[in-house]
Amino acid sequence: MKVLITGGYGFIGSHVAERFHQEGYDVIIIDNLTTGKKENVTIKHKSYQLSIEDPKCVEVFKSHKIEVVVHLAAQVSVANSVSNPIADAGSNIVGLVNMLNLATTYGVKKFIYASSAAVYGIQKELPITEEMECTPISPYGMSKLSGEMYCEKWERLYGLQTLGFRFSNVYGPRQDAIGEGGVISIFTNRLLTEQPLILHGDGDQTRDFIYVEDVAFAIYRGANSPQTGIYNLSVNEQTSVNRIIEVLNEIQPVPEIIHKEKRAGDIEHSVLDNRKVMRDLDWSPLYTIEEGLAKTVAHFKKESKKPLKAEKRAPSPARVKARKILSKAIPTLETLVAFSLITWLTFIYPSSGSGVIDLKLFFITIIGIMHGSRQAMLAVVLSTALFTYQKLEGGRDVISLTYDTDFFFQLAIYLFVGLVIGYTIERKKTIIKQQAYELDEMNNRYVFLDRIYTDVRDVKDELQTRILNAGDSYGKIYAATKELESLEPEHVFNSAVSVVKSIMHVKKVKIYVVNKPQTYLRLMASSGYDASGLAKSLKVAEHAYLNEVINTGAIYRNEHLREDVPLMVAPLFHNEKVTAIIAIDDLSFESFSMYHQNLFKITTDLISSALNKAFTHISATESQRYYEDSIILKPEVFSDIVTSKKKMYEDYGVPYLLLNTECFDLSTSATAEYLSTKLRETDYLGMDYAGNLLILLTNTSKDDEEKIVNRLAHDSIILTATEE
Incomplete structure (x- = not known):
């Protein structure tokens, strides 16, 4: 399973990454490194240096089948939210909505996000429960509350399971001396550098301090729980600042305490009720304040002994x-x-x-x-x-x-x-x-896409290794799918037929291409069927199983064994949209099982991946495939497609028709423009090496010539069949 952690190089995010890694998850991190540090995460993981608002985040979701998103990236400073509320909203609201949208689009099962006790504002009644009215007093608290509302509505509107945690004051290793709960990291830093501790007020003010590993474990529990909604995440205990100083003094003597005036706006007491999260997630905090502080101080001591890296100071204004x-x-x-x-x-x-x-x-x-x-x-x-x-x-x-x-x-x-x-x-x-x-932009995009490609390639290589070592059936899958290594969709469709036949042990395979409005299907390739009885086009509205496959994106099984419906139908995707379907028949009764359904899914997923690569290549090389400002394929490309059609005809008897055009009083471009309005999405216009404009008609035989010529008729164009 794969988990995406935004803000994964931060204080809390790095501990969450470690927890999921320990539990066997593949960890992917998005972090712009504004406050996070790469050295915080030493486990094996995939890394992307991006802001959560960045449109390039879509490439991460495209490249990985992410099942859980843990959204921790945020602007966390209350003071900064007051001084720059626009930046606060950009990260905490716009960034969150971008992640929600991508999670919905790419089929994420669970979305966990970080809220804060700041949404409650000042509450007189303690402990604070989830049902109490939220009256935030800062833009930070307002943005966090808005985020909760977005997640709640997203679940209702789009069915994405969302689970939010309102953190109390989190502390522990790797915490910087900023943000909520920073008092412990500040005190620890000053203690280890033998500086006096600065105490604002009398020290009797209390907070609900929770150790970061308890937070990480709660998030992991939430990812594996059906629960949704919002929960307080806390210890449910009030700990005073004086008590923190006492415990620190027991670990290492405090040199001096400097008392200063209480800061304006400081909340005197705060504690969150955690009974709901303990009950619903079967979770409880493991670390007492004494144990947590001991581990925190030990970490800070260890870090202080490391040689300091030379920091580049920004020049003064x-x-x-x-x-x-x-x-x-x-x-x-x-x-x-x-x-x-x-x-x-x-x-x-x-x-x-x-x-x-x-x-x-x-x-x-x-x-x-x-x-x-x-x-x-x-x-x-x-x-x-x-x-x-x-x-x-x-x-x-x-x-x-x-x-x-x-x-x-x-x-x-x-x-x-x-x-x-x-x-x-x-x-x-x-x-x-x-x-x-422009070169810099292209270089940045190339570097990013190259990393995406490398990551996908690593996963593919690992999968292929597993397939080879998993037994005869899966080794056969690997060998068969080597046929799909092509950058031309026509070749992929042709190879897909033999791959499915080989792996699924069936004789009858047919592939239909879906038109852009997803209302009609056109036969692209087939094998084992009687050509006269095979429909060349299908209307989606007339077939319930086609509706189901296209709308759900899931494999269809003909469990009622209806004669007019294939035994299994699987979708092929491009840009998260069904672009074609593969249907099989003639499957033996003992093979009509869940195992073979899974085998069919693996096979079609690999075909879909190969098709995606081919379509992406075509998009990237479009200017090299067509003549400038036209829809006419260049001779070398057109010839390759014709060769593919010949092979399909020779192997499986799938017909095609090649028409030559003679134009009178019309230019080649005007002729092509007219013909393009009459052709189907599976047909092609192209030039041969002699400079003739040709039409290649898929799944069309000599018998259809007269009907086709009448449909394409024009006073200035003569069409003649040159090859079938």
Whole structure:
């Protein structure tokens, strides 16, 4: 079984991951590492560094058959929720809804989520039970309460089993000094570094502290329980801060206690009633506060002895600002330095202004190439000033210059060169920047999908190894499914027939493709049936068993042995939608069992996986399969599909028809556009190597030619059969 833990590298999530791993689950973790640490989890697991709001999370659900989701990823700071409620809602509400939606879409059996005692707000009556009114006093508590309502409604609307826990103050190893219950980790850190403990108030304020391993075990129990709804998760005991200090002092002497004023808004006493969770989940807390603190301090001591990793400190805002100013100033400084050099050369070699090369034009060009339009314009201004100065030094006056067309022509050349060079370089920089951004996006997507592929491949390799070692029947499955290694759906459908025949020991197999509205089925491949008695198309509404298979996605068994219905029918999926069905007949009576139903499911799942891979490949290489802006297959692709149809005809007698088109007063693209509206989803349009436009009709014989030609008739198109 597979469990997905969001926030699995966090304090609670890492302990939950360990518990499920101990119980034999395959663990998958989604965590954006905002607060979690990868070193928290040392067990074997699959890891994805994603935010729970990220659309790429769908790839994780697609790649793994997840049965349980434990949703712990959240924004957990009350203070941060007050200062930035939008970010709090984004993680705690939007992220939760994304996980709920994916869990529903991909058939998760149980969804467990973390709520908080913060939903209760300030309560006068203690202990607090689940039935008491929730009046949260912070955006954090409000978002957690909203999450509970979403989960409750999701269960009613979509049938997803949801179970929520309102945690009291959780403590234990790996806890950071933030969030609810952080007082213990803060005290422990200060104790081990021999710093004084800071106590706000008199220390008589109480909380309901629960050890993290008790929480992890409760979540595991919930995953394996039919219970749903919301539960308090606590010890149901009030422990004062003074008592915490006493226990810590027994473990290691407390150096000093500094008393400070009580913080405004602090709740004096809090304790949650845990009788409901103890009764319904058969769970009880195992660790006393003394045992929990001893384990926590021991962990912190062990961690403190590890060598510290060098942390990269973020530069201060002042330094960042200084760097920005400097980065903007450097191009200007370079321009001024270059201008100083040009000015010096101009006065050293005065003839250069009117000689073979104008140094000022050279200056504008070089600066424009180096820094773009802004510095190019500065170079133009400086060059204009220098040129004017040269003229004035040469005995000209300002008034005469205003009437000098040569003077303005020279200035126009400076401006023109500056604008052209500057614009060209800016445009080039913009294109490079855009391409770099797109390349970075593609690289990120490639890395992510490559990890998904590697994970799926590992699972497949492991499954194949198990199949080979599991006995003769399953070894045969492995050998047969090697035939499915193709990236062309036509080849997969052809191979699927022989694979099903071989594994299920049947002679009659037929595969129908489902149209997009899922209202009709079209025969794609078959074996063992009398061609005259085999329906080439089926209307879903007229067959109850087809309705059942398409709507439920489950295997259909003809338990009443009706003659007009196949013995078994299994769906094939693509993008979580039934895209085809495989039906078998002629199964021996002793093989009409649950074992063979499971065998059929394994076989069709492998076929479905191969088909998914082929469809994904086609989507990714669509531009290489078709001529640009058309639906006409290129010769090499079309030829491959025709070869596949020939093989199906030779092996199983499934007919096909190849029509040649001759066009008059119509272009090839216009002809293809007209024909595409008349063809079925299982037919193809393509070019041969001689440049002829051909139509390939699936499951169509020579006898159907006249009817097909009449259906496709057009005044400007002549259709002739070239091959059947």
